[in-house]
Amino acid sequence: MYKVGAQRQEQYLKELQEFLKIPSxxxxxxxxxxxxxxxxxxxxxxxEIGMDNIKxxxxxxxxxxxxxxxxARDKPTVLIYGHYDVQPSDPDELWETPPFxxxxxxxxxxxxxxxxxxxxxxxxxxxxQMLMEEDGTLPxxxxxxxxxxxxxxxxxxxxxxxxxxxxxxxxxVLISDTSFIEKGQPAICTSLRGALAMELTVKTANxxxxxxxxxxxxxxxxxxxxxxxxxxxxxxxxxAVEGFYQGVPEPTEALRKEVAEIPFDEEKVKSEFGLTAxxxxxxxxxxxxxxxxxTLEINGITGGFQGEGLKTxxxxxxxxxxxxxxxxxxxxxxxxxxxxxxxxxxxPVGATVQLQQYIKAKPVSLDSRDPMIQKASxxxxxxxxxxxxxxxxxxxxxxxxxxxxxLEAPVVLMGFGLPTENLxxxxxxxxxxxFTKGIETVCYYFKSL
Amino acid sequence: MYKVGAQRQEQYLKELQEFLKIPSxxxxxxxxxxxxxxxxxxxxxxxEIGMDNIKxxxxxxxxxxxxxxxxARDKPTVLIYGHYDVQPSDPDELWETPPFxxxxxxxxxxxxxxxxxxxxxxxxxxxxQMLMEEDGTLPxxxxxxxxxxxxxxxxxxxxxxxxxxxxxxxxxVLISDTSFIEKGQPAICTSLRGALAMELTVKTANxxxxxxxxxxxxxxxxxxxxxxxxxxxxxxxxxAVEGFYQGVPEPTEALRKEVAEIPFDEEKVKSEFGLTAxxxxxxxxxxxxxxxxxTLEINGITGGFQGEGLKTxxxxxxxxxxxxxxxxxxxxxxxxxxxxxxxxxxxPVGATVQLQQYIKAKPVSLDSRDPMIQKASxxxxxxxxxxxxxxxxxxxxxxxxxxxxxLEAPVVLMGFGLPTENLxxxxxxxxxxxFTKGIETVCYYFKSL
Numbered sequence: 039m040y041k042v043g044a045q046r047q048e049q050y051l052k053e054l055q056e057f058l059k060i061p062s063x064x065x066x067x068x069x070x071x072x073x074x075x076x077x078x079x080x081x082x083x084x085x086e087i088g089m090d091n092i093k094x095x096x097x098x099x100x101x102x103x104x105x106x107x108x109x110a111r112d113k114p115t116v117l118i119y120g121h122y123d124v125q126p127s128d129p130d131e132l133w134e135t136p137p138f139x140x141x142x143x144x145x146x147x148x149x150x151x152x153x154x155x156x157x158x159x160x161x162x163x164x165x166x167q168m169l170m171e172e173d174g175t176l177p178x179x180x181x182x183x184x185x186x187x188x189x190x191x192x193x194x195x196x197x198x199x200x201x202x203x204x205x206x207x208x209x210x211v212l213i214s215d216t217s218f219i220e221k222g223q224p225a226i227c228t229s230l231r232g233a234l235a236m237e238l239t240v241k242t243a244n245x246x247x248x249x250x251x252x253x254x255x256x257x258x259x260x261x262x263x264x265x266x267x268x269x270x271x272x273x274x275x276x277x278a279v280e281g282f283y284q285g286v287p288e289p290t291e292a293l294r295k296e297v298a299e300i301p302f303d304e305e306k307v308k309s310e311f312g313l314t315a316x317x318x319x320x321x322x323x324x325x326x327x328x329x330x331x332x333t334l335e336i337n338g339i340t341g342g343f344q345g346e347g348l349k350t351x352x353x354x355x356x357x358x359x360x361x362x363x364x365x366x367x368x369x370x371x372x373x374x375x376x377x378x379x380x381x382x383x384x385x386p387v388g389a390t391v392q393l394q395q396y397i398k399a400k401p402v403s404l405d406s407r408d409p410m411i412q413k414a415s416x417x418x419x420x421x422x423x424x425x426x427x428x429x430x431x432x433x434x435x436x437x438x439x440x441x442x443x444x445l446e447a448p449v450v451l452m453g454f455g456l457p458t459e460n461l462x463x464x465x466x467x468x469x470x471x472x473f474t475k476g477i478e479t480v481c482y483y484f485k486s487l
Numbered sequence: 488m489y490k491v492g493a494q495r496q497e498q499y500l501k502e503l504q505e506f507l508k509i510p511s512x513x514x515x516x517x518x519x520x521x522x523x524x525x526x527x528x529x530x531x532x533x534x535e536i537g538m539d540n541i542k543x544x545x546x547x548x549x550x551x552x553x554x555x556x557x558x559a560r561d562k563p564t565v566l567i568y569g570h571y572d573v574q575p576s577d578p579d580e581l582w583e584t585p586p587f588x589x590x591x592x593x594x595x596x597x598x599x600x601x602x603x604x605x606x607x608x609x610x611x612x613x614x615x616q617m618l619m620e621e622d623g624t625l626p627x628x629x630x631x632x633x634x635x636x637x638x639x640x641x642x643x644x645x646x647x648x649x650x651x652x653x654x655x656x657x658x659x660v661l662i663s664d665t666s667f668i669e670k671g672q673p674a675i676c677t678s679l680r681g682a683l684a685m686e687l688t689v690k691t692a693n694x695x696x697x698x699x700x701x702x703x704x705x706x707x708x709x710x711x712x713x714x715x716x717x718x719x720x721x722x723x724x725x726x727a728v729e730g731f732y733q734g735v736p737e738p739t740e741a742l743r744k745e746v747a748e749i750p751f752d753e754e755k756v757k758s759e760f761g762l763t764a765x766x767x768x769x770x771x772x773x774x775x776x777x778x779x780x781x782t783l784e785i786n787g788i789t790g791g792f793q794g795e796g797l798k799t800x801x802x803x804x805x806x807x808x809x810x811x812x813x814x815x816x817x818x819x820x821x822x823x824x825x826x827x828x829x830x831x832x833x834x835p836v837g838a839t840v841q842l843q844q845y846i847k848a849k850p851v852s853l854d855s856r857d858p859m860i861q862k863a864s865x866x867x868x869x870x871x872x873x874x875x876x877x878x879x880x881x882x883x884x885x886x887x888x889x890x891x892x893x894l895e896a897p898v899v900l901m902g903f904g905l906p907t908e909n910l911x912x913x914x915x916x917x918x919x920x921x922f923t924k925g926i927e928t929v930c931y932y933f934k935s936l
Contacts, residue, residue: 065796126794132694190796217700231699235797244761245581248911249810250680250882251666254724254782255773257766260807261720261785268717271710275703307705311803312693315837317706324704333703336710337800338791343808345575347514347639348684348845350810351786351911354760358709359792361698361799388764396797433699462697462800 039420040168040481042474050164050477051147051470053083055140057122057156058149064100064123064189073100073186076122080184081105087167089182097194100186107166108179114487115179117208119441120159120215121188124151125462132464145470152468154461158214158454159184161473165480177485181208185437188215191233191397192437199437199444210410210487211441214476216431216453219301221469224418224426224479226411227451229330232364232401233434234373235337238381239392240266243354246342253352257388260341263356266391269384270334270360270377275318277334279380285367286332297325300429310458329430333363334377361397363432370398399436408448410487417483418452421475452483488869489617489930491923499613499926500596500919502532504589506571506605507598513549513572513638522549522635525571529633530554536616538631546643549635556615557628563936564628566657568890569608569664570637573600574911581913594919595908601917603910607663607903608633610922614929627933630657634886637664640682640846641886648886648893658936659859660890663925665880665902668750670918673867673875673928675860676900678779681813681850682883683822684786687830688841689715692803695791702801706837709790712805715840718833719783719809719826724767726783728829734816735781746774749878759907778879782812783826810846812881819847848885857897859936866932867901870924901932 042050062076063069077094080103084092089105100123108115127137127150135141140149147157162182169176183206185195199206216227242257272278289297302325304316318327327333341356343349360377364370378393385391404411406428415426431451442449454476460466491499511525512518526543529552533541538554549572557564576586576599584590589598596606611631618625632655634644648655665676691706721727738746751774753765767776776782790805792798809826813819827842834840853860855877864875880900891898903925909915 065794065798067795126792126796126798128792128794233699233799235799237797242762245909246912247760248882249782249784249786250682250812250880251906252777253784253810253812253881254767254780255765255777255881256760256762257764258784260716260788264713264717264785264788267709268713311696311705313691313705313837314839315706316704317835317837318703328701328704331703333698335698335702335707335799335801336713336791337698337798338793338802339709339713339788339805340793341789342785342787343575343577344787344789345514345577346516347575348686348808348810349514349575349786349911350682350684350784352784353787356788359797361702361797363699363702386766388762388766390763431699432702432704433697457700460694462798463695 040172040478042168042477046168047474051142054157054160057160058140058151059138061138062123062186063126064187066126073123077101077103077186080122083163084182087163088170095198097198099190099194102195102198103184104182106181107176110176110179113178114209115181116484117181117183117206117211117445118162119211119213119437120162120184121155121186122159122184123186123189124156125154125189129464134465142470146467147470148465148467150466152466153455153459154466155188155215157468157473161214161454161476161480165477165484168477169481169484178487181206191399195437196440199440203444206445208445208447211445211447211449213435213438213449213451214454215435216451217455217457218453219427219429221456222422223301223424224422225429225453226414226426227431227453228404228406228428229430230402230438231432231434232368232370233361233397233399233436234364234370235361235397236374236377237357237359237394237396238266239355239357240389241355242389246351246354249350249352256352257386259353259356259389262386262389263341263358265386266381266384267336267358274320279376281376282373283332285369287366289326289330293330294326297329297430298323300325300427328432330365332365332368334360336360363434365401368401370400397436399434400439402439402442404449410448410450413486414450414452414483417479417486420482421479489621489927491617491926495617496923500591503606503609506609507589507600508587510587511572511635512575513636514575522572526550526552526635529571532612533631536612537619544647546647548639548643551644551647552633553631555630556625559625559628562627563658564630565933566630566632566655566660567611568660568662568886569611569633570604570635571608571633572635572638573605574603574638578913583914591919595916596919597914597916599915601915602904602908603915604637604664606917606922610663610903610925610929614926614933617926618930618933625933627936630655640848644886645889648889652893655894657894657896660894660896660898662884662887662898662900663903664884665900666904666906667902668876668878670905671871672750672873673871674878674902675863675875676880676902677853677855677877678879679851679887680881680883681817681819682810682846682848682885683813683819684810684846685823685826686806686808686843686845687715688804688806689838690804691838695800695803698799698801705801706835708802708805708838711835711838712790712807714835715830715833716785716807723769728825730825731822732781734818736815738775738779742779743775746778746879747772749774749876777881779814781814781817783809785809812883814850817850819849846885848883849888851888851891853898859897859899862935863899863901863932866928866935869931870928
C-alpha cells in the first residue's frame with residue numbers, strides 16, 4: 039500500500055491551490071487568457087512529474103493538453119481524461135470566501151474547480167509522481183488528454199480524438215469527474231445521461247414600452263416567454279413536448295432494483311438544501327428521475343427591468359436557458375427539433391422566437407462487469423474498506439460516449455467527489471480526505487492492472 | 488402674444504441641459520446624492536427667476552422643493568407640481584448618446600428626463616421668467632411643489648400636502664407631465680388610471696443545484712414562478728385573478744365614443760415599435776385597453792443563470808416585477824390582496840412565495856367642463872391653432888388624486904410631451920418646438936386667468 043503522508047499532502051495541496059487560483063472559466067470570453075494560463079500551468083506540472091511529449095494543442099476554442107509516459111513495456115495503457123476549465127462563479131456574493139482564493143477549512147478545500155475537476159484531475163498527476171518516487175518507474179503506460187472546454191460540452195475534443203485514434207490507442211480510459219454516493223461509499227458511475235442545451239429568445243417589440251401608455255394593448259415579451267415555457271411541462275411533472283420520450287426505455291424491474299439499492303436519504307437532502315418537497319415525474323422515484331429518466335429544466339430566465347425598485351415597462355425582449363438530460367436511444371438532434379416545433383406551436387401571436395442550440399451529447403451506458411471497472415472497485419475497497427457501488431449518474435460528460443465509441447476501450451468513471459460539494463454552485467469544495475485517499479486508490483489501481 | 492425667440496430659446500436650452508446632466512434616478516440608492524443635487528439646482532433656478540420662500544424640504548426619502556410668488560393681489564393662485572427625479576436609464580447600451588449627456592439633434596433634445604419631467608417642468612420656470620422680463624410682474628400668484636420621488640409613486644408627498652393644506656391653498660393645480668395626442672394636437676388628460684406595483688419572489692431551495700444530479704427530482708424556482716405568472720392571464724388577454732375587475736365600470740356608449748375620437752394610427756404604432764400584432768382584452772379597442780381598462784403587466788423577470796453561455800443548474804430562487812393599472816372604483820389595497828390570494832392558490836408544491844408591494848395609487852377622473860381646463864384648452868388653441876382634446880390617459884400620476892381631494896382644487900394636466908418620446912425607455916427626448924411653444928402657452932394661460 040502506498041501512503042501519501044502529511045508532508046506530501048501539504049506540498050500537493052499547496053500546488054493544487056496554485057492551480058485553483060487561475061479563473062479558467064471557459065464559457066466567459068473575458069477569461070480566455072486565464073484558460074490558456076491554466077493549460078500552461080498544467081503543461082509545466084506534467085514536466086515536473088517526468089511526463090514526455092507534452093503538447094498544448096490549440097483548437098478553435100481553448101487548448102487541449104496532451105502528455106504521455108510509455109516506458110512500461112508489455113503493460114496496459116491507461117488514457118486519463120480530465121478538464122482544467124471551470125464553471126462561472128456567480129453569484130459571487132454567495133461565496134463565503136472568494137471563488138479563486140482557495141482556502142482550507144474543516145478538512146475541505148474551498149474554490150471554484152476544487153472538485154470539478156481540477157482537484158480530481160490533480161489526483162492522477164500526484165499518484166504518478168508518488169509511484170515514480172517510490173518505484174522509480176510506473177506499472178502502466180499513461181496518456182493524458184486534458185481539455186479546457188468540458189463545461190462547454192467539449193466542442194473541439196471529438197475531432198481531436200477522431201483524428202488521433204492511433205496516438206490515443208489505449209486499453210482503458212480513466213476519468214475522475216464524478217462523485218461518491220456519500221462520504222466513505224465510493225461509486226463507479228455506469229451510465230451517463232445525454233445532454234441538450236439551448237437558449238430561447240422571444241421578441242415582441244424593438245424597444246421596451248411604457249406600461250401606462252401601452253400595457254394591456256401590445257404584446258409583452260415576458261408574458262409570451264412564460265406562456266411558452268409553462269407549456270413545456272404537464273402539471274404532473276412530465277415533459278409535454280410531443281415525442282420527447284421517444285427512445286426512452288421502460289425501466290426493467292432489474293434496473294429499478296439496481297437504482298433503488300443506491301442509498302438515498304430524502305430527508306437529509308431536503309434539510310441540506312432547504313427543500314420543502316421533492317418534485318418531478320410522479321411514476322418514478324427520485325433516484326430514477328435524476329438517474330435514468332430524461333429531464334427538461336429551465337436553467338435561467340431574464341427579461342425587462344431587473345434592478346432595484348421598479349420600472350413600469352412592457353418588456354420588448356426576454357430569454358431563457360433550457361437544458362435536457364437524455365437517456366436510452368433519445369437523439370439530441372431529434373429532441374431539439376421536437377422542442378423547436380413545440381415552441382413554434384405555443385408561441386403567442388405578436389411574438390417571434392429564436393432557439394439557439396449550445397450542447398448536444400448522446401447518452402452512454404457502461405458495463406459494470408468489465409474487468410477494468412471491477413479492478414477499479416477493488417482498488418477503492420483496498421483504500422476505503424468497501425467496494426464501489428455502480429450508480430446511474432444523472433449528469434452528462436459528453437465526451438465519454440466519444441471515447442468509448444472511437445477508441446473502443448472501456449471507460450472507468452472513478453470519481454472522488456461528494457454529491458454535497460456544491461459543484462456548479464457557490465462554495466464549491468473538495469474533501470481533503472478524498473484527495474489523499476484518491477491518490478492512494480489510483481496508485482493501487484495502476485499496480486493492479 | 489409672448490414669443491420666446493431664438494436667443495432666449497438657446498439660453499433656456501443651455502440651462503435645461505445642465506439640469507438634465509444630473510442623474511437624479513430616485514429608485515437607485517447609489518444616486519441618492521445626485522437626486523439631492525438636482526433639488527439644489529432647482530432651488531437655485533427658482534432664486535434666479537425671482538421666486539420667494541424657496542425651501543428644500545427634507546423627507547424620509549428625497550426632498551421636496553417649494554417656492555412661491557404671491558404678489559398678484561386679487562388674482563388666482565396656481566400651484567404648479569412637477570418632479571425632478573427620473574427613471575433608471577438601463578439598458579444603457581441601447582442609447583444612441585449617453586442618457587446623462589444631453590444632445591440636440593433633429594429638433595429634439597435627447598436625455599433621460601428630457602420630457603419626463605425635467606423638460607416639461609422647466610417650461611413653467613421659463614414662462615415665469617419671461618413674464619417677469621416683459622411685464623415686470625406676474626398675472627397670477629404661483630406656488631411650486633416639485634418632488635423627487637414621482638418615479639417611486641410619491642411615498643412622502645401626500646403627508647406633506649395633508650400637513651400644509653393652508654400653505655398650499657390654491658385655485659388650481661397645474662401639472663405638465665403628460666403628452667399630446669400627436670405632434671400639433673394638444674391634449675388635456677381628464678382621467679388617470681390608478682397603480683399597484685409589486686415584486687414576487689419564489690424560493691424552492693437555499694442554493695442553485697446541479698441540473699444533472701437534481702434536475703427532474705427537485706422543484707425548480709423558475710418553473711414555479713412561470714407557472715404562477717402564466718396563471719395571471721386568461722388566453723384571451725383578460726386578467727384571471729378572481730375579483731380583479733370588481734369596481735371597473737362598464738364603459739358607456741358616450742365614453743366609448745369619446746375614446747374612439749382620440750386619433751390613433753395602429754399601423755404607425757406597429758411599424759414604429761416593430762410590433763407584429765396588438766394584444767389584450769379582445770372585447771375592447773386599443774384605446775380602451777390602454778386608457779379606460781385595468782391591466783396587469785409583468786415588467787421584469789429574473790432567475791438562475793443569465794450570463795454568456797450556459798450553466799446547468801436548477802435555480803433555487805426567481806423573481807418578477809408586476810404592476811397593475813386600475814380604473815373606476817378599483818381599490819389598490821383590495822386588488823393587492825386578491826393577487827396575493829391568487830398567487831397562493833397557484834403556487835406549486837415545494838415553492839414558497841413572497842409578494843412585496845411598492846406602489847398603491849387610486850384612479851382619478853377630472854371634468855373637462857371645468858373653467859380652468861377650458862381656459863387651458865384656449866391657451867393651447869392660441870399657440871397651436873387647435874383646441875385640446877380630452878383623452879383618458881393610461882398612465883398613473885398617483886399624486887393627482889391627492890391634490891384634487893386634499894386641496895379641493897381642479898387639476899389641469901397641461902402636457903407638452905409626445906407619445907413617441909421614449910419616456911421610461913432608451914433615447915428619451917423632448918421636441919424643442921413643444922418646449923418653446925409650451926412656454927408661450929403657459930404665459931397665455933396665466934394671463935387668461
